[in-house]
Amino acid sequence: MSLSASLRIAVRAMRGNPLRSLLTMLGVIIGVASVIAMISIGQGARQATMTQIESLGSNLLTVIATSARQGGIAAASAVQTLTLQDAEAIARDVAGVAGVSPELSRRAQVVFGSQNTNTQVSGVTPAFPQVRNFHPAQGEFFTDDDVRRRSKVALLGKTVAGNLFPETDPIGQRIRVQGVTFTVVGVMESKGAGFGGDRDDAVFVPLTTAQYRLFGATHVGVIHVQARTADEMSAVQQAVRDLLRVRHRIPAGRDDDFTIRSQADILQALTGVTRTMTMLLGGVAAVALVVGGIGIMNIMLVSVTERTREIGIRKAVGARRSDILMQFLVESVTVGVTGGLIGIALGVLGSRLITRLAGWATLLSPQAVLLAFGFAVAVGVFFGLYPARRAAMMDPIEALRYQ
Amino acid sequence: MALIQMREVEKVYRMDGVEVRALGGVSLAIEQGEFVAIMGPSGSGKSTCMNILGCLDRPTSGAYLLDGADVATLDDVALARLRNQRLGFVFQSYNLLPRTPAIENVELPLIYSGASDRREKALAALEAVGLRERADHLPTQLSGGEQQRVAIARALVMDAPIILADEPTGNLDTATASEIMGILERLSRQGMTIVLVTHEADIAARARRLVHFRDGLITSDERAPAGVGEPARLPAPGGVRS
Numbered sequence: 251m252s253l254s255a256s257l258r259i260a261v262r263a264m265r266g267n268p269l270r271s272l273l274t275m276l277g278v279i280i281g282v283a284s285v286i287a288m289i290s291i292g293q294g295a296r297q298a299t300m301t302q303i304e305s306l307g308s309n310l311l312t313v314i315a316t317s318a319r320q321g322g323i324a325a326a327s328a329v330q331t332l333t334l335q336d337a338e339a340i341a342r343d344v345a346g347v348a349g350v351s352p353e354l355s356r357r358a359q360v361v362f363g364s365q366n367t368n369t370q371v372s373g374v375t376p377a378f379p380q381v382r383n384f385h386p387a388q389g390e391f392f393t394d395d396d397v398r399r400r401s402k403v404a405l406l407g408k409t410v411a412g413n414l415f416p417e418t419d420p421i422g423q424r425i426r427v428q429g430v431t432f433t434v435v436g437v438m439e440s441k442g443a444g445f446g447g448d449r450d451d452a453v454f455v456p457l458t459t460a461q462y463r464l465f466g467a468t469h470v471g472v473i474h475v476q477a478r479t480a481d482e483m484s485a486v487q488q489a490v491r492d493l494l495r496v497r498h499r500i501p502a503g504r505d506d507d508f509t510i511r512s513q514a515d516i517l518q519a520l521t522g523v524t525r526t527m528t529m530l531l532g533g534v535a536a537v538a539l540v541v542g543g544i545g546i547m548n549i550m551l552v553s554v555t556e557r558t559r560e561i562g563i564r565k566a567v568g569a570r571r572s573d574i575l576m577q578f579l580v581e582s583v584t585v586g587v588t589g590g591l592i593g594i595a596l597g598v599l600g601s602r603l604i605t606r607l608a609g610w611a612t613l614l615s616p617q618a619v620l621l622a623f624g625f626a627v628a629v630g631v632f633f634g635l636y637p638a639r640r641a642a643m644m645d646p647i648e649a650l651r652y653q
Numbered sequence: 654m655a656l657i658q659m660r661e662v663e664k665v666y667r668m669d670g671v672e673v674r675a676l677g678g679v680s681l682a683i684e685q686g687e688f689v690a691i692m693g694p695s696g697s698g699k700s701t702c703m704n705i706l707g708c709l710d711r712p713t714s715g716a717y718l719l720d721g722a723d724v725a726t727l728d729d730v731a732l733a734r735l736r737n738q739r740l741g742f743v744f745q746s747y748n749l750l751p752r753t754p755a756i757e758n759v760e761l762p763l764i765y766s767g768a769s770d771r772r773e774k775a776l777a778a779l780e781a782v783g784l785r786e787r788a789d790h791l792p793t794q795l796s797g798g799e800q801q802r803v804a805i806a807r808a809l810v811m812d813a814p815i816i817l818a819d820e821p822t823g824n825l826d827t828a829t830a831s832e833i834m835g836i837l838e839r840l841s842r843q844g845m846t847i848v849l850v851t852h853e854a855d856i857a858a859r860a861r862r863l864v865h866f867r868d869g870l871i872t873s874d875e876r877a878p879a880g881v882g883e884p885a886r887l888p889a890p891g892g893v894r895s
Contacts, residue, residue: 252764252767255764262752262753266752559748560750560751562748563748563749563750563761564761564765565709565733565736566707566709566736566742566748567736567737567742567761567762567765567807568733568734568736568737568738568762568765568766568811569733569765570729570730570733570765571729571733572730573733573765646709647704647709647710650709650744650748
């Protein structure tokens, strides 16, 4: 028997009882739709994560001061080990470095006239815009000269600018931070909210100004090191580590008093999280698909019993076992495929709706669609096989006698 | 060599651990072109005999040769082909596929033989039983006699040499039964081999050979004298073109 003939029989059987066919398909529809929606949410989240991390600057290593541990006890002073000189040494001595941005940040009250906001004040160097991919939108970033002279100039993040200067142009205005007066020389571009909160809620001042005029500190909190290329990152990471160990006089066998995190590590960790989430969601959806398959099997078994006589007739006029097997298999696969197609449509619609209503990023890959569809076909074959076999193995005499 | 040859065929069923001897050594030879009626009370083994003749069942012992080939040695595929190409079945309850137009019911054997121009062949077979105009009717839209004629068309469509009819008139009134018998007689005249199971003596009388079964054995096997069962002496079958 040809495939087209089997297909016609299958479609006729499905149309003969539309409500039942729909209910049978419902499990597969829900399963496929949820697989697609879940995967697209997971992949969208992953995509969004990656975009956000890219926006922090590319090929970035982050050196953070941590306490050197000895016997599990951390020395309190150890968190102040990184200095501007360390940053300058990295820029000078490590090959493959494109830029080094040391930073010292604390929260502080910033005042303009009667306006007043609590924000993060970051002491940075002129390397900051390039290394962190964060540029002024208005005005100019301060220079090395400003760092040397501990100039009292500041650039405002978009949020701070909005808070302090709702109506006036901030450039040239004077603001006060912890009793020190700064001249606003620029406003940064908007970066939006990301990990670690609103990146626009910050004020940028020369590093030395922050150290000596504001916070009374000689260390820096973090040093961002930008490698020239992604390939050089691990070499740069190793070289920075070696250099800092020498500079900090850490004897062999003792732990570093700093931690270097590469952007790749962060990316990996975060995409790992989203991948796990995607798999988890996909797995739950796959369970729904399997349940849908059991629904197909159930109805196919009923259908085989109902059509016992038909099977007998077909055998009497010359159907082989393989013909009967094919007929019922094609039928269950048709149910699976039809349900799969409807499910894909609903899944695509659903993920669009989620983006629209919840504002979550969704990303629909053709692989996810193919996977879900393949799953639907496989469910049709797998759960159709037993009922089809049962039909094929029927004794024609008993089948013809069946009332 | 006879077209159909049964030699010492035994069939034993095992039902709930009890052995039931449905056929107890039946030998029967049917030549090409014969019109044979099988009679006997319920449980006499005539249906079992038909099942074996129809390659729907295998003998427990003994041999059944169809066209000289021993059916016992054939597998499912070969048996299916025999049923498809050599045998046509007509049942008491018509056994048409429900919700399927007459034409597609007739096409059914052609689907399994992989034949081309199925529609033309099926229409020709419906024409032979006078139902060409009803080709697109569903079984529920046809009378009992018409349904049985569709079933006969289905048995004819493959040009199989043998028709096995299991009480084909059992569900029909006398006039319609006579009509169906008229068709079978005409097919017999055209050279088809027909084996018919019936309860009714007047139906059996229209065949040219009568075999009686009782308790799984043949009790009598007589050929009608020349002239008896000749179509010329019967009323012309209504609505059937020859």
